[in-house]
Amino acid sequence: MDFAYTENMEMYKKIARDFCDRHVAPTAGEYDKSREFPYEVLEKMGKEGFMGINVPKEYGGLGLDYLTNAVIVEELARASATIALIHQVHRVCINHLITFGSDEQKQRFLPGLATGQHLGGFCFTENQTASDPMDFTCFAERKNDHYVVNGAKGWVTNSVAGTVFVVFMRIAKENGRNSFNNFLVEKDFPGFSVGPRYRTVGFCASTTCDFKFKDMKVPMENRLGEEGGGLAHIGRTIHWGQAYLGVIGVGIGEACLEQAAKYAKQRVISGNPIIKYQLIAQKLADMFIEIESARMLCHKAVWMIENGINPVLHSRAAKVAAGEACMKAAVEALEIMGSAGYSDEYPVERYFRDAKFIAVGLGPAEIQRINMGRAIEKIY
Amino acid sequence: MVSEKTGTSLNIVVYLKLEKDYQAYAEVDQSTCEGCGICAKICPFEVPSMRVDETVEILPEKCRGCGACVPYCKTNSIRMQYTLNNEPYSSTELVSVGLRNPLDKNAIEAGLALRDELGGKVWVLAEGSPRFEESLREALVMGADEGILLCDPKFMGSDHLASSFIIEGALNNLGGCDLLIAPQRTSCGEPLFCVAWVAERLGMTYMPFVRSIEPGGGGVLVRRKWGEKMLELSVSLPAALTVERGINKPRGLSLMAAARVMGKTVSRWSSEDLDFGGNRIGEAGSQVRLRMVEALPKRRRKKRKRGEILKGSPEVLAGTLIERLKEWQIL
Numbered sequence: 017m018d019f020a021y022t023e024n025m026e027m028y029k030k031i032a033r034d035f036c037d038r039h040v041a042p043t044a045g046e047y048d049k050s051r052e053f054p055y056e057v058l059e060k061m062g063k064e065g066f067m068g069i070n071v072p073k074e075y076g077g078l079g080l081d082y083l084t085n086a087v088i089v090e091e092l093a094r095a096s097a098t099i100a101l102i103h104q105v106h107r108v109c110i111n112h113l114i115t116f117g118s119d120e121q122k123q124r125f126l127p128g129l130a131t132g133q134h135l136g137g138f139c140f141t142e143n144q145t146a147s148d149p150m151d152f153t154c155f156a157e158r159k160n161d162h163y164v165v166n167g168a169k170g171w172v173t174n175s176v177a178g179t180v181f182v183v184f185m186r187i188a189k190e191n192g193r194n195s196f197n198n199f200l201v202e203k204d205f206p207g208f209s210v211g212p213r214y215r216t217v218g219f220c221a222s223t224t225c226d227f228k229f230k231d232m233k234v235p236m237e238n239r240l241g242e243e244g245g246g247l248a249h250i251g252r253t254i255h256w257g258q259a260y261l262g263v264i265g266v267g268i269g270e271a272c273l274e275q276a277a278k279y280a281k282q283r284v285i286s287g288n289p290i291i292k293y294q295l296i297a298q299k300l301a302d303m304f305i306e307i308e309s310a311r312m313l314c315h316k317a318v319w320m321i322e323n324g325i326n327p328v329l330h331s332r333a334a335k336v337a338a339g340e341a342c343m344k345a346a347v348e349a350l351e352i353m354g355s356a357g358y359s360d361e362y363p364v365e366r367y368f369r370d371a372k373f374i375a376v377g378l379g380p381a382e383i384q385r386i387n388m389g390r391a392i393e394k395i396y
Numbered sequence: 397m398v399s400e401k402t403g404t405s406l407n408i409v410v411y412l413k414l415e416k417d418y419q420a421y422a423e424v425d426q427s428t429c430e431g432c433g434i435c436a437k438i439c440p441f442e443v444p445s446m447r448v449d450e451t452v453e454i455l456p457e458k459c460r461g462c463g464a465c466v467p468y469c470k471t472n473s474i475r476m477q478y479t480l481n482n483e484p485y486s487s488t489e490l491v492s493v494g495l496r497n498p499l500d501k502n503a504i505e506a507g508l509a510l511r512d513e514l515g516g517k518v519w520v521l522a523e524g525s526p527r528f529e530e531s532l533r534e535a536l537v538m539g540a541d542e543g544i545l546l547c548d549p550k551f552m553g554s555d556h557l558a559s560s561f562i563i564e565g566a567l568n569n570l571g572g573c574d575l576l577i578a579p580q581r582t583s584c585g586e587p588l589f590c591v592a593w594v595a596e597r598l599g600m601t602y603m604p605f606v607r608s609i610e611p612g613g614g615g616v617l618v619r620r621k622w623g624e625k626m627l628e629l630s631v632s633l634p635a636a637l638t639v640e641r642g643i644n645k646p647r648g649l650s651l652m653a654a655a656r657v658m659g660k661t662v663s664r665w666s667s668e669d670l671d672f673g674g675n676r677i678g679e680a681g682s683q684v685r686l687r688m689v690e691a692l693p694k695r696r697r698k699k700r701k702r703g704e705i706l707k708g709s710p711e712v713l714a715g716t717l718i719e720r721l722k723e724w725q726i727l
Contacts (some may be wrong), residue, residue, distance in 0.1 A: 024658055027533060031649045038648075065652035077657040087649075 024055045025084050032088045036095035044096035047221035053177050054221050057099060058064075062132020069106050072114065075126035082322035084265045088313060093267025094274075097370040098221045102135075103172040107260070111138025112182045112198065112253045116241045121200065125180055137178035138257075139201075139227060140250065143170035147379045149184070149247060151194065156185040156199065156234065163187070163199070163239070166208070175210055175225035181202050181335050183227075183329050184250050187243065196246035200238040207232030218369035229289060255327050257378050258284040259317035265338030265374035266314055269307040269345040272367050276293040276300060276349035279356070290352070294353040299348045306341035326395050332384040339375030402424030406516040406633075408507040410532070410540070410574040411563055411591065412500045412523070421459040422466065425473040426451050435465035435474060458606045460554045464480055499579030499639070500531070501538075501646035506609055506639050508647070514611055519573075521566050523551060523559060536651045538646070548666040553679035561677050565670030567598070574615070576636040580605060595636035601630055604638045607647045647655050 021029065039060050047054045058074070061067055069083050071077020084109075093100035110129050113122060113136075117319040128134035145151035149318045154167030169183060188195035201208065211226035241249055277300055280291035290296045314337075317330040346368040350357035375381045422443075424435075431450035436442070442460045442466065442658075454465075454474075467475050502534040506517045520535040522528055532543035546562055554562060568575055578591045595602035608619040613630030618637065620627050631637075667677065675681055706713050720725040 023530070023533065024654070026530075027649075027654050028651065028682065029655055031537070031651055034649060035651075063531070063656065073655075080655065100694060348557050 021087065028080070028084050029087045029091060030269035032066075032091035032127050033094075035061075040092065040099050041095040042356070044098065045360070045363060045366065047096075048098065049220075049360070051215075051220045054099060054102070055094075055177065055225050057096075058102065058132060058135070058177075060104070061099075064376060065134035066103065067106060068110075068130030071110055071126050075122060075130055076132035082318045083315060086260065086318050089260055089263045090267040090270065090311075093264040094271045095368070097264060097268050097373075098219050099228050101219055101222055101373075102174055104257070104260055104264060105138055106136040106178075108138045108253060108257050109180060109182050111256055112138070112240065113200070115252065116198070116249050117200075120237065121240070125200065129180065133172055134179045135177050136356075137172055137174040137181040138253075138313060139181050139183040140254070140313055141171050142168065143226065148313035149250070150191055152184070152186055152196075155189075156187050156197065158187065159207070161236050163234045163236070165199075165229040167233055168231055169227045169229075170216070172227055173222055173224055175227065176213070176223035181227075182240070182253075184246060187295075189265075193247050194244035196250070197243060198240040198246045198249055198297050199234050200240060201229075201232070201234060202238075203394050205232050205234065210274050218366070218373050220369075228257070236292070249325065249365075255317075255331040256321055258331040259314055259321060259327065261374060261378050262310060262314040262317065262331075262334035262338035263358055265335075265342040265371070266311045266369050268367050268374070269303070269338070269342035271311065272342070272345040272349035272364065272371075273300065273303045273307060275344075275362065276303070276352045276357075277365075279353050279362075296352055299352055303345045303348050306337075306344055310334065310338040310341040316323075320351070329388055329395075332379075332388050335374070335378065336381045336384050338370075339381055342367075342371040342374055344388070399557070405516050405571075406510060406574045407572070408511055408575045408577060409514060409567065410501065410503050410518060410535075411576060411578040412520065421456040421477055421673055422454050423456070423472050424452050424454050425475065428471045429473040430471055432470060434468050434470070438465050438468050440464060440580075450480065463594050473632075496535075499581060502641055502643050503577050503579045503639050504535050504538055504540060505644045505646040506606075506637075507575070510575070510609060510611065511615070512539075517545060519570060521546060521563070523547075523554075523562060533657075534649065536657045536660055536662070537649045539653065543662040545662055545664045546552075546670075547664055548668075550667045550678045553682060554677055555682035555684040556588070556590040557593060557683055558677045558681040560597070561672050561681065562670065562671045563594045563674050564597060565588060566665065567594070569665070569670060572634070573654050574633045574635075576600065576634075578636070580638045580640050586593050591636050591638055598634070598636045601633075601635040602633050604634060605612040606637045606639045607642055609639075609643070610639065623657060633664045 040057055043054070043057060047057075058067070064142055065078050066088070069075030069080045071079065073079040089100055089104065092103055102304050106129070110126065113129075115120055117125075125134065125343070129136050142154060144153070144258050154169055156163040156165045165185060167185070179202065181203075183201045185197060185198045185199060186195055207229045207230045209230070211228060211254065214224045216222075216224060240246075253298070275292070278299065280296050281289050283290045291300070313330065313334040317327045317334040320327040320330055346364065349364050350368055353362060353364055356362055359365065427687040431446065431452060432442075433446060433452065435452055435454075436444040436446070441458070444454050445451045447453050456477075466476060504518075504520060509517075511518050513550065518540045520532060520540045520543045522532055522544070529545055532545055536543050546566055551562060563576075567576070576591065576594065578588050580588065582588060592602050592604070594600070599621055603618055603620060605621040606618045607621060607626065610617050615630060615632040615635065618629055618631055620629065621640070685695070706716055710715070718727065
């Protein structure tokens with residue numbers, strides 16, 4: 017048991033922070049205001065190797081371990097949560113491909129994804145049924161050597177810029193656990209269409225849209241895993257995604273704490289910097305407690321996944337804790353900074369808008385708690 | 397031992413002398429301390445704290461040893477305590493890890509740029525305590541082929557002459573080099589004379605204050621400062637150069653480079669690995685020894701004289717102004 021970062025992790029953290037300070041943080045506010053997709057930043061990230069941090073070395077990536085990934089993601093989120101989310105969804109696609117893809121599929125897609133030439137995405141949610149896959153309707157019907165897909169997927173991040181998507185689909189009409197599969201859908205497939213973009217509260221530069229598939233042909237070699245094995249796969253990928261979404265929340269919280277503490281040291285009221293007043297100091301201390309606890313939970317969840325332990329409680333707990341910690345940190349930071357925090361002169365208002373998503377995305381905190389309750393019922 | 401080479405591929409050694417590694421902390425004499433608390437106000441790190449008996453306490457493990465409080469104490473109750481690397485391997489180090497000399501990166505970059513153009517190899521040698529391994533790992537990520545930490549309790553307290561023997565020993569181990577590059581100054585602003593000693597003894601061309609290096613002229617072409625002038629010189633190899641800050645813009649660290657050197661380790665050489673020919677290193681071999689470090693009293697700024705505002709019509713103003721200028725012998 018060791019809580020210290022390894023020497024390599026320290027080095028990666030330093031490099032990631034340096035990169036973020038130079039290329040990500042300075043433009044984060046502008047992209048957020050203009051709602052433009054940050055192509056230039058992603059291009060730089062691709063050149064520097066950020067887009068392939070979890071791709072194995074033999075496919076042109078860096079092949080870093082899970083905890084180092086978490087350290088880098090936290091640095092990205094600290095600079096710009098939007099960039100971290102785009103990067104995260106890209107990595108979800110890669111992770112799913114690495115874990116469940118065949119060698120031939122990996123060879124075809126991973127080198128492009130590792131360099132950022134292709135941007136990955138992940139489609140799970142359907143607008144009508146939210147998080148329960150048993151009610152999903154997006155249907156892939158097998159015809160000889162291909163599948164014909166009809167249906168829709170909602171709330172897809174990276175939808176405009178993405179080129180390869182992991183799409184979760186039903187392959188049989190009956191309601192069994194073996195009636196699902198994941199497919200690699202490429203954007204240039206005929207019958208694929210992207211709906212209008214959602215105007216979200218936070219993560220404004222990320223492009224979130226709905227997808228529609230009408231008689232879209234997906235070749236057999238794009239199916240991930242054995243026929244009917246999709247539900248178990250998607251469960252593991254979602255646990256993975258939740259743990260890392262928590263890490264993004266920790267990054268946002270860290271940015272809030274940093275901004276608020278700096279401001280509280282500078283701002284002088286009645287001759288004292290406000291950090292000397294106990295009410296402000298207490299707020300900062302509480303922020304630290306919650307963020308650090310969430311960080312520990314996230315790291316543990318990530319560590320469990322890497323070591324093959326099913327994080328049935330931990331990944332959910334990490335996401336919920338991080339979602340609450342970063343939202344509270346953002347509120348407290350805004351309150352410490354007063355009007356300055358409420359205006360767009362400081363980035364805190366952006367953190368405030370972004371933070372809410374951590375609790376909402378990838379299954380809201382309520383459903384996580386319900387699922388955790390069910391798991392606890394079985395375990396204890 | 398130094399290869400007689402003027403060809404295209406160069407063996408380049410970058411030498412970094414890392415900060416003197418003393419540990420320092422302030423100690424309060426409780427018998428004379430009046431508890432006025434001025435040290436707590438002066439301290440940039442907010443270390444001194446008031447005790448119940450109205451004396452001041454400075455915790456040694458928190459004190460950074462800057463010495464800022466010493467000159468302000470009315471009763472002279474604060475003394476600085478120094479330990480000069482008696483136990484450099486102990487983990488309880490009082491001073492936080494020193495920043496690497498910003499010039500170091502320029503020196504490394506100069507070596508790397510030459511290597512990238514001509515081919516060859518870059519070794520980075522650093523003399524200092526184990527905690528500077530991190531600096532060397534950074535050099536590896538920048539692209540150096542090998543990083544070697546010269547680290548031994550016996551090296552501590554070496555002056556420039558003694559340091560030059562350490563470098564010589566290390567160069568002997570490497571089998572010589574074509575180009576030795578070092579930063580012009582250490583982080584405390586001290587010029588690196590040891591390089592001159594090495595050059596003298598090994599028959600290398602010594603060139604300080606270098607502002608640019610490029611290959612050519614049967615060796616390297618350098619530009620250096622000479623008073624107010626800039627000289628362009630052709631330097632034959634082997635050569636020892638000390639470089640100035642303006643020479644280049646050091647490359648940044650990249651994730652890809654870090655992943656490439658992930659398995660690489662920094663080698664560590666101690667006095668047993670090197671041959672010095674007698675007792676020439678460390679404090680024993682030094683002509684100059686560090687006895688104590690004292691903080692200079694704070695400089696007070698001179699008060700500026702207040703300006704005078706002249707009044708009246710433009711004609712009168714012009715007249716008064718001309719009179720004043722004549723008074724001051726400007727006109």
